[in-house]
Amino acid sequence: MRILSLGAAATVASLAALAAPADAAEPEITLRIQNLFSAESLPGQNAAQFFDDLEVMSAGRIKVEPFYSSAVVKSVETFDAVVNGILDGDMTQPSYQTGKDPAFQFVGDLMGGYDTPWQLYAFFYNGGGLELARELYAEYDMRLVGWWIHGQEAxxxxxxxxxxxxxxxxxxxxxxxxxxxxxxxxxxxxxxxxxxxxxxxxxxxxxxxxxxxxxxxxxxxxxxxxxxxxxxxxxxxxPADHFAIRLETWDALPDDLKRIVDVAWQKHAFQNSLSHAIEIDKTANALREAGxxxxxxxxxxxxxxxxxxxxxxxxxxxxxxxxxxxxxxxxxxxxxxxxx
Structure with missing residues (x-):
């Protein structure tokens, strides 16, 4: 009979542990997320990729039930629907919540301030914007994950x-x-x-x-x-649209899933801005050609x-x-x- 070395045995044991259904035994978390765009639109397609990333990166521990074109409630009502447990995630616009606090305007759209998405991302991630915004969202029992910017509006x-x-x-x-x-x-x-x-x-x-x-x-x-x-x-x-999750739902996530959500979101946000930059220029040319x-x-x-x-x-x-x-x-x- 062939005897495994201690090192080889440890390796086999580790592989067996990975293959074991321990992770699969953990309860799946389903996030019901609404955004205001259609599934066919570019941001809708990018959102779908984000949802897929969450499921793949979490090995199926996170499932997403997406709602496009504000299918559950009106766009401006999404935030409250999340707070009240009707939904779990809001991918709309912070400025819809200015009735709660005018500060949401300066989270969502400064108006006339930044020239490029990258300058605005820099404010969020390197200029103290993220920390300040999370303080604001926490006051309403929400966790701000981050922003997705579609480029200068027309x-x-x-x-x-x-x-x-x-x-x-x-x-x-x-x-x-x-x-x-x-x-x-x-x-x-x-x-x-x-x-x-x-x-x-x-x-x-x-x-x-x-x-x-x-x-x-x-x-x-x-x-x-x-x-x-x-x-x-x-x-x-x-404008910077947001992704916000009910704070109770966020707090219930294990630390590794929180990290997956954060990382997947940043990847999604940056890719979204890049894809829009290309599409905006292509669209401008097409519109001119169409008269x-x-x-x-x-x-x-x-x-x-x-x-x-x-x-x-x-x-x-x-x-x-x-x-x-x-x-x-x-x-x-x-x-x-x-x-x-």
Missing amino acids: LSSSRPLDGVASLEGWKFRSPPGMETTIFANMGASPVVMDFTEIFTAMESGVIDGADASNLAVNKSLGIYDVVDHATYPGFHSM ATLHDWPAEDRAAFREAAVTAWDEYATSEMAKKFVTRHKEFLGRIGLLD
């Missing part, structure tokens, strides 16, 4: 939008929050409505245009089948918008947490040379 319109003067009387869909104040002060007529209502409202002429998302996402929504004007490159908004007009605002008009946005930051920061966010953003923007 304003879509049935009429030309070639500068500040063209905003006068322009009736458009706006997300809730500080944006409505900025654009109203510049002569536009923002109308707050759910993301899923945009196409129908534009098609029926209820609104002249929309601030929905970037060019690529807008095209996937069918917006440019209805209107043929857009701003590009974007300048007014670069759409893309408006690149002149420097003086962009400066006027940034000035209006900076003024609005201080006006909108009416809570202690919001003031902390504005201060931290300004410090970081100054550090990287985007703000005097």
Whole structure:
């Protein structure tokens, strides 16, 4: 009979332990996660990859039940649905929660601040933004995992939008929050409505245009089948959608699964931004070829918008947490040379 050495025996024992169903015996955790995008859209496809990564990296210990296009509740109601246990995860927009605290605006969209997703990620991960945001979310029994940024957004319109003067009387869909104040002060007529209502409202002429998302996402929504004007490159908004989990659910996760969620999310977020950068440029070329007009605002008009946005930051920061966010953003923007 062949006798194994102690080292070989230990190796065999280790392999047997890995093959044993111990991990499989651990209870599976099912996360019911809602996002506002369709499954067919680019962010929807990227979200699906993230869900798959979670299941594979956790060896099946994490299962995801996804809900696209805000299938369970309206986009703006997702956060509360998670807090109340209807869902487990929210992949929508922080600024939907400004009614709770205006600080959520500065988590979701500073408006007129950063030029690229990478600058904003740097604020989150290297400028103290993540730590401050997690303090805010914890106040509402939520754990902020992180952000996913789809790139600079475009304003879509049935009429030309070639500068500040063209905003006068322009009736458009706006997300809730500080944006409505900025654009109203510049002569536009923002109308707050759910993301899923945009196409129908534009098609029926209820609104002249929309601030929905970037060019690529807008095209996937069918917006440019209805209107043929857009701003590009974007300048007014670069929102960071969030992924937040009910704090009770997060705390119940073993440490290794928490690490898997964090790592898988960062991979997803960065890949999402890269894929959108490519798609935005491809979409711009396709829209021009199809006869759409893309408006690149002149420097003086962009400066006027940034000035209006900076003024609005201080006006909108009416809570202690919001003031902390504005201060931290300004410090970081100054550090990287985007703000005097």
